[in-house]
Structures are given as C-alpha cells and as structure tokens.
Amino acid sequence: MPEFARELFRTQIIKRIYSFEKGFRQNVCLLGSDGVGKTTSVSALHQTLLALDHMLPVYVHARSDDYDNFVERWIGGLLIGLTSRHRKGKKNLNFPTLVSSLEKEYPKSIDHVRVIKRLMRKGKMASSVRELFALTATVAKESGRKIIFFVDEFHLLDQLPVTDPFGVLGKEIMVQKDTLFIVTSSSSIRAQEILNHKLALLFGNFEIIGLKPFSFDEACAFMRTLLPGIDLSVEQKKFLIRMTDGHPLSLRMILERYRFEHLLHTQSTPQGNPMHSQLLFDALTEELFSDYGKLALLFKNKIEQGKLAAKDFSLHLKALVAVASGRRKLLAIASYIGKKSKEVKKIMQRLVQAEVVIKRGSFYAVENPLFRLWLVEIYDKKMQLYTMDDSIVRDNFRVSVQSIFNTICDEEEVDITARVEELFKEFRNDVIEIDQKKVRLPQFSEIAFRPSNGRVFPLLARNPQVRWLCQITKQSVNEEDVASFLDEVKRFKKNVQRKIIITLAGIEQNAKLMAQEAKVQLWDLRNFNTLLDLYDLPKMILIPDEENNEDLMGALAQRVHSSQP
Numbered sequence: 001m002p003e004f005a006r007e008l009f010r011t012q013i014i015k016r017i018y019s020f021e022k023g024f025r026q027n028v029c030l031l032g033s034d035g036v037g038k039t040t041s042v043s044a045l046h047q048t049l050l051a052l053d054h055m056l057p058v059y060v061h062a063r064s065d066d067y068d069n070f071v072e073r074w075i076g077g078l079l080i081g082l083t084s085r086h087r088k089g090k091k092n093l094n095f096p097t098l099v100s101s102l103e104k105e106y107p108k109s110i111d112h113v114r115v116i117k118r119l120m121r122k123g124k125m126a127s128s129v130r131e132l133f134a135l136t137a138t139v140a141k142e143s144g145r146k147i148i149f150f151v152d153e154f155h156l157l158d159q160l161p162v163t164d165p166f167g168v169l170g171k172e173i174m175v176q177k178d179t180l181f182i183v184t185s186s187s188s189i190r191a192q193e194i195l196n197h198k199l200a201l202l203f204g205n206f207e208i209i210g211l212k213p214f215s216f217d218e219a220c221a222f223m224r225t226l227l228p229g230i231d232l233s234v235e236q237k238k239f240l241i242r243m244t245d246g247h248p249l250s251l252r253m254i255l256e257r258y259r260f261e262h263l264l265h266t267q268s269t270p271q272g273n274p275m276h277s278q279l280l281f282d283a284l285t286e287e288l289f290s291d292y293g294k295l296a297l298l299f300k301n302k303i304e305q306g307k308l309a310a311k312d313f314s315l316h317l318k319a320l321v322a323v324a325s326g327r328r329k330l331l332a333i334a335s336y337i338g339k340k341s342k343e344v345k346k347i348m349q350r351l352v353q354a355e356v357v358i359k360r361g362s363f364y365a366v367e368n369p370l371f372r373l374w375l376v377e378i379y380d381k382k383m384q385l386y387t388m389d390d391s392i393v394r395d396n397f398r399v400s401v402q403s404i405f406n407t408i409c410d411e412e413e414v415d416i417t418a419r420v421e422e423l424f425k426e427f428r429n430d431v432i433e434i435d436q437k438k439v440r441l442p443q444f445s446e447i448a449f450r451p452s453n454g455r456v457f458p459l460l461a462r463n464p465q466v467r468w469l470c471q472i473t474k475q476s477v478n479e480e481d482v483a484s485f486l487d488e489v490k491r492f493k494k495n496v497q498r499k500i501i502i503t504l505a506g507i508e509q510n511a512k513l514m515a516q517e518a519k520v521q522l523w524d525l526r527n528f529n530t531l532l533d534l535y536d537l538p539k540m541i542l543i544p545d546e547e548n549n550e551d552l553m554g555a556l557a558q559r560v561h562s563s564q565p
Helices: 007-021 038-049 067-080 095-101 107-121 125-143 154-159 165-175 188-197 216-226 234-244 248-268 276-289 294-307 314-324 330-337 341-353 369-383 391-410 416-424 479-490 509-517 525-534 552-556
Strands: 003-006 027-031 055-061 146-152 179-185 206-210 358-360 363-365 430-434 437-441 446-449 456-462 467-473 498-503 521-524 557-561
Touching: 007 027, 007 038, 007 146, 007 179, 007 206, 027 038, 027 188, 038 055, 038 146, 038 179, 055 067, 055 125, 067 095, 067 107, 067 125, 107 125, 125 146, 125 165, 125 179, 146 154, 154 165, 154 179, 154 188, 179 188, 188 206, 216 234, 216 248, 234 248, 234 276, 234 369, 234 391, 248 276, 248 294, 276 294, 276 369, 276 391, 294 314, 294 369, 314 330, 314 341, 314 369, 330 341, 341 358, 341 363, 363 525, 369 391, 416 446, 416 456, 416 467, 416 525, 430 525, 456 479, 467 479, 479 498, 479 509, 509 521, 521 525
Parallel strands: 027 179, 027 206, 055 146, 146 179, 467 498, 498 521
Antiparallel strands: 003 557, 358 363, 430 437, 446 456, 456 467
C-alpha cells in the first residue's frame, strides 16, 4: 500500500550522508512508536542509495530469535550489495552461493566470513559477535566503498550471545570511519539508555531524531493519497485526525478498510451516493471490534507485551484502563484499582518501562487515542460480559463514535482564546514535561486577556505568588511579534515568572532565536494539544486550505512507494 517517507527525516539524513561523503561522520538514531513510519522511511532511503556506485547501503533487522539466521542476514546484507546481480534487481542468492560467488573478487571479506562461521561451530559465540561487527570494516576497505548500515530496532541486539553487545559494537563504531550507522528503535526508553550509557562514544556518537505522527497537513495529504477520487468533508478529516492523532499506521488501516467499504457500497448501489460518514463508522468499528481487525490485533499484542512487565498483570491492566479512562494522576489510579499509592507507583513504573503508558511530570497517559478508545469501550467492556453475545458492546461503541463525530460537526469556528482560558483554568499546581523540561502549572486566581491587535492575543494569568504572560497567534510568528511581546513584558512593574508564546502556525527561525535568547518558552500546536489532551479537553485540529495546498504531497513527501511501515 503506498506510503511516503517523512520529509524531516529524509532531509536530516541526507545532510548526514553528504557530510559522510566529505569525511565527517555523524551516526543517527531514529526513534518513534510502532507504526509511525521508521521502517518505511529507511526503506525508501535504502532503495535510493542503491543507485550510488560509491555507496554500499546495508539493511538488517536486529531481531535474533535464531542466532545462526541473524548472522547470515547480517553478513548477507553486506555481501549482497557487492553483487552486480542484486544491483540489477535479479533473483536473491542463498547464503552458500552468495559467499562462493564473491570469493575471487573479495577474498579477504570471504575469509573473514569463514572465520565467523568457524568460531560459531566451535561454540565461541562472543568471539563470533566481535568478528561479525568487525566485518563491516573489512568489506569497506576491500570494496573501496563507504557503507551506510541501517539497523532496524537496534535495541534488540542485546539478545546476542555476548555479555555486552553494545560495548563490542561501540568499539567497532569508533574505529570504522568508513561506515555510517543509521539505527531505529520503537523502544524509546531502552534505546536512550543504550545511547547514553553504552554508545556515548568519543568518535561516532549518535544524533537522535524523533519521528512523530503526521502533522495535520501531512495527515490530510495522506488521506488524499490513500483515497483517490473520494472527497472527505472537513468534519470527516477532523474526525480521523482526532481518532488517530495522525498516527500513520492507524490512519492507513482505517482508510484501507473505509476504501473497501466504499467500493462495496458503490457496487451495490451504483446510482446512489455512499453515506460517507456511516461507512467511516463501519470501517472504524470493523477495525477495532472485529477479532480479525488489524488494529484490534495490534492492540491485543500490546496488552500481551505489557504482561511481560509483571507475573500478575491483572492489577497492571486495571491501572492501564484507569489511565485510558481519564484517571491520569497517581491518587486517582490508586482509588480506581483499590490499592495504596506506594504499590500503584510501582505498577505504573513497570507500565512506563514496558512503554505501554508514558509519564509526563505528574501525569500518566496512553498516547494513542485509538488504543485508549479500544481499552475503555471494547476491551474492558468485553471483559465484563456474562454472555457470548457482545452485540451490545458493539452497538454502544458505535454510539460513542457517532457522538464524537457529532461533537466535531457541532464545533463552531475555533476560538483560540477560549481554548487557552479553559486550559489554564484546569491547572492545579501540576508538573508537566514539555520539550524535556519540567514546568509547574500553577492554579491561577485570575485569567484575563489584554487588548489585542487582531494578530496576537496576550493573556495574563496570575495568583498572589505567580504571574504568567502568554501570547497566542494563529499566524506564523515573526520577529516583530516577539519584539512586541517583549515590550508588553516590560510594562509590568512586578516580575513575570513565565513568558510563553503559543505558535499555532510555527515561528520564523530568527524570531525563534530571538525568543529563546529572551528566555521565552515556545509552545507549538503539538505541545498545546498535549496539554489539552492531558486535561481531557478537545484538541485543536486545524485543517489546511485545500485550494492553497495542492502541492502538499511534494513538499511533505519525497517519494511514494509500497513498503510497509
């Protein structure tokens, strides 16, 4: 199914590759949740690099249920790029044939391969791992080509039969100047632990790039790509974005199901107009409720993954449902599951470590809105049934979905000032993490908007101890906006403890530097929506103007291809 590689990732990686060609190496780690598009992105880049004669791109997935198979895949990934047959797109070679076909042209590399195999036969697994990681340097030297090595889900290398696999890999990375490593991981916590403690290298350290769900512009472009000839209304687009938060895999699965339902409906009633919204609800219900729905299977697997966090997972599951249903603080979770806070804190730590929930300051959250909906409206309610007939759960789920859609349809034009005021009224001296910085959100006694020029909307929030000045703008923030805001700050006789600009449409680079120098905190639309979500307030979804957005695919996606995420 077509999907496009992410612009930000490609741009940053291509810069690293150009620098690598000139002798400067900066390895890269791409972090993102399952299904956000990491493999799709590296696959597209890998295919592009195959056309460059002076580069040898290698792709290996780090999963190693069978060590023998993993070794052959690692070696095969290196050797296959050396064969002219592979570069012309001909048939794949089995391992013995691949090795023998390269023996005359690359004798040193093949001798190295045989050393690895010999060590394995003798049971010297740790030595074989060291030689396996060292093979890259031998191939690069003998072939005269720089190697770009993609390792998918690299944190799984800790399954290799050696005490410290990342220590061994790190030593090779430091000395292999002709190899650029681009690694990915869906386990952000584990990956960052490895990078900070095992691969914090003197030479060859890793730059971390976070791959997030689609922006609203990207999500709309993606919908047009997957639904050619089908026009969705603004409300339907907002509904899909609100339900998926722009998560590529979730969005794609629903759209694929919707396209199928749409085709069936069109064939059965060729003269009629399909009821798009009802078909959309059908698609979402089938994906989440049916035992064969792809999303339902993914979420069930996520529950199974969470069970690995503890022997008795029943309390953990109750805590997970509590968070999904809106109980995001420790005391509320403890009250829901009937346990003391000290015990619940340990439960939540295990769920965070298993990456089933995330911790944002004093809040716990299930980030994926579809997973939250499935947990509360389907999984938990099915667990409470006393009969095999689950139709009542299905019917209630569809009612909930219809209600969400109706709320979106009833929304009038977004009043950003009202949204900000409503959010600030929810603060109760909570601690939240924004852009990896902890921020205390005080309970305000007064929230008031100051005179506006129509472009920016200043807001003053204060209590006897603290005062915040916040500026909100729907348009891209420029230097003049920042300067005006700083002038506003100077008019206060008492100090302003926190200065914030909410940038719903982005900020120009010079204006950003100017704001940072003045210690102004910047909240973009994703930050703002994260806060709204934590306080159970509806997110702001800004749909781009279609007339001014015809070339969005070209700007946001470098390439459309058929790889799976």
